[in-house]
Amino acid sequence: MKVVVIDDEESLTERLRRSLTRKEHEVEVFYSLKDAREGLEGTEEPMVVLLDHDFGGAGEQDQKGYDLCGWLRETHPFGLLLPIIYLTGRELPDRFLQQQRRDPFVHPTAYLSKDQLASEQDLLPNLLKRYEGQFERIRELFEKQSAQQALIAFRDMEPEDFDTYEVE
Amino acid sequence: MFMIYEKVKYLEGDECLPISQNAEQWKELATLFEDVIHELNQPVANIGIDASDAIYCLDKGDVEGLRESLDSLRLAVQDLGERIGAYKALTQRSRSEETIRVRDIVDDVEKVLRRRADKAKVKLDIQLSDDNQFNRVLSVKGDPFLFRMAIRNLVHNAIEASNDPSIPPDRRHVIIRGIHSPSEDSQTFPHGSVLIYVRDEGPGIPPKIRKRIFERGFTTKQGGRGLGLGLSLVQSVAESCGGKVGMRDVNPGAEFWLQFPAARHRENHERRYDNEGGRYRR
Numbered sequence: 001m002k003v004v005v006i007d008d009e010e011s012l013t014e015r016l017r018r019s020l021t022r023k024e025h026e027v028e029v030f031y032s033l034k035d036a037r038e039g040l041e042g043t044e045e046p047m048v049v050l051l052d053h054d055f056g057g058a059g060e061q062d063q064k065g066y067d068l069c070g071w072l073r074e075t076h077p078f079g080l081l082l083p084i085i086y087l088t089g090r091e092l093p094d095r096f097l098q099q100q101r102r103d104p105f106v107h108p109t110a111y112l113s114k115d116q117l118a119s120e121q122d123l124l125p126n127l128l129k130r131y132e133g134q135f136e137r138i139r140e141l142f143e144k145q146s147a148q149q150a151l152i153a154f155r156d157m158e159p160e161d162f163d164t165y166e167v168e
Numbered sequence: 169m170f171m172i173y174e175k176v177k178y179l180e181g182d183e184c185l186p187i188s189q190n191a192e193q194w195k196e197l198a199t200l201f202e203d204v205i206h207e208l209n210q211p212v213a214n215i216g217i218d219a220s221d222a223i224y225c226l227d228k229g230d231v232e233g234l235r236e237s238l239d240s241l242r243l244a245v246q247d248l249g250e251r252i253g254a255y256k257a258l259t260q261r262s263r264s265e266e267t268i269r270v271r272d273i274v275d276d277v278e279k280v281l282r283r284r285a286d287k288a289k290v291k292l293d294i295q296l297s298d299d300n301q302f303n304r305v306l307s308v309k310g311d312p313f314l315f316r317m318a319i320r321n322l323v324h325n326a327i328e329a330s331n332d333p334s335i336p337p338d339r340r341h342v343i344i345r346g347i348h349s350p351s352e353d354s355q356t357f358p359h360g361s362v363l364i365y366v367r368d369e370g371p372g373i374p375p376k377i378r379k380r381i382f383e384r385g386f387t388t389k390q391g392g393r394g395l396g397l398g399l400s401l402v403q404s405v406a407e408s409c410g411g412k413v414g415m416r417d418v419n420p421g422a423e424f425w426l427q428f429p430a431a432r433h434r435e436n437h438e439r440r441y442d443n444e445g446g447r448y449r450r
Contacts, residue, residue, distance in 0.1 A: 009210060011210065012210065012214060015221070015240065018236070019217050022221065022230075022233060062333045113209075115209050115213065115216075116216075117212075117213040117217055117220075121219065121220040
């Protein structure tokens with residue numbers, strides 16, 4: 001399965017590249033939102049996207065990971081079903097959940113705080129395994145069933161940690 | 169840290185401040201914690217990936233891969249240690265009366281903020297005139313924690329101001345300048361004073377709000393410059409160290425200054441006279 005890592009922090013992306021390649025994933029890395037847009041333009045294959053929020057290090061202070069999230073939802077054939085794991089660092093979960101309420105069709109599939117990569121080391125591999133299993137099912141839904149049913153399948157892909165936080 | 173100390177002080181006293189008056193303090197404290205989390209998150213994530221990778225290689229019997237992961241893990245732990253070390257220096261809370269070199273304080277602040285500056289593509293330019301015409305190593309007497317806190321806040325604000333999208337790359341630098349000033353007021357500054365200037369070339373402080381920027385609870389974010397950690401905190405720190413804080417109008421940007429009573433540093437006595445240069449040198 002293809003995993004696309006988009007983060008301006010080289011130490012993290014290189015580690016993810018090495019670790020995921022070892023686990024036989026095809027890994028593609030982008031260090032800026034601009035490069036990601038150019039590199040992923042016209043991509044139609046199934047993939048899981050690991051996306052950072054802040055790209056100040058790439059000189060993109062005026063943009064956030066959400067902007068690319070919306071672009072991917074619009075341009076990739078999987079649309080809302082494209083698994084996008086949002087890597088969060090400094091930001092608090094409730095801010096993301098508020099963002100999700102504002103833009104329900106732009107939001108990522110799951111949120112993963114960077115410290116969770118250390119504290120819950122099985123979380124990322126389990127998420128990837130889960131999405132890999134769902135790709136076949138999603139593809140089948142796209143080919144054989146209605147968009148409404150495909151959206152019902154999307155409901156099953158809610159982030160695992162959503163029930164931890166309550167939205168007002 | 170300093171804020172916690174203040175909070176405890178309030179609670180220990182006869183009178184507690186109403187929650188509404190403390191709201192700004194808690195907001196600033198939350199910003200400070202976010203800052204710490206942001207700094208530590210990256211190496212912690214790297215450690216998690218490396219550790220997980222090492223276990224995977226071990227299970228697969230991949231010795232080369234295991235070595236690679238452990239080497240990477242060692243670097244990530246070293247990075248974490250360095251970051252924690254820099255914060256540890258900031259969080260020491262003893263009310264000591266040490267004689268401290270300004271260069272040591274500025275170095276600690278730079279260690280904490282370097283990554284933030286790198287990320288914002290802001291260059292930190294440190295100019296401390298230890299070898300000045302008064303033959304004085306820049307040193308102050310007081311609590312190192314408070315000095316670090318005050319300087320750190322000013323530098324942090326300057327980096328944030330320089331990080332404005334409207335600021336071109338050639339204006340993205342923060343100058344931290346330290347000089348010795350001979351005594352003009354023998355009571356306040358018996359050994360002269362140390363002046364520390366922090367200058368940026370950001371959007372500057374709009375004239376209409378300049379008088380209010382040191383007020384507790386006043387935020388300038390709507391004015392185009394975020395001073396999230398609170399200049400009121402810097403002012404109270406400066407006063408508690410027997411110093412002063414102020415702002416000077418520069419174009420472009422803003423320049424804040426801190427003035428602390430100078431202390432005669434022990435190293436001053438260890439200098440030797442350089443006959444060739446005709447000056448005292450270390």
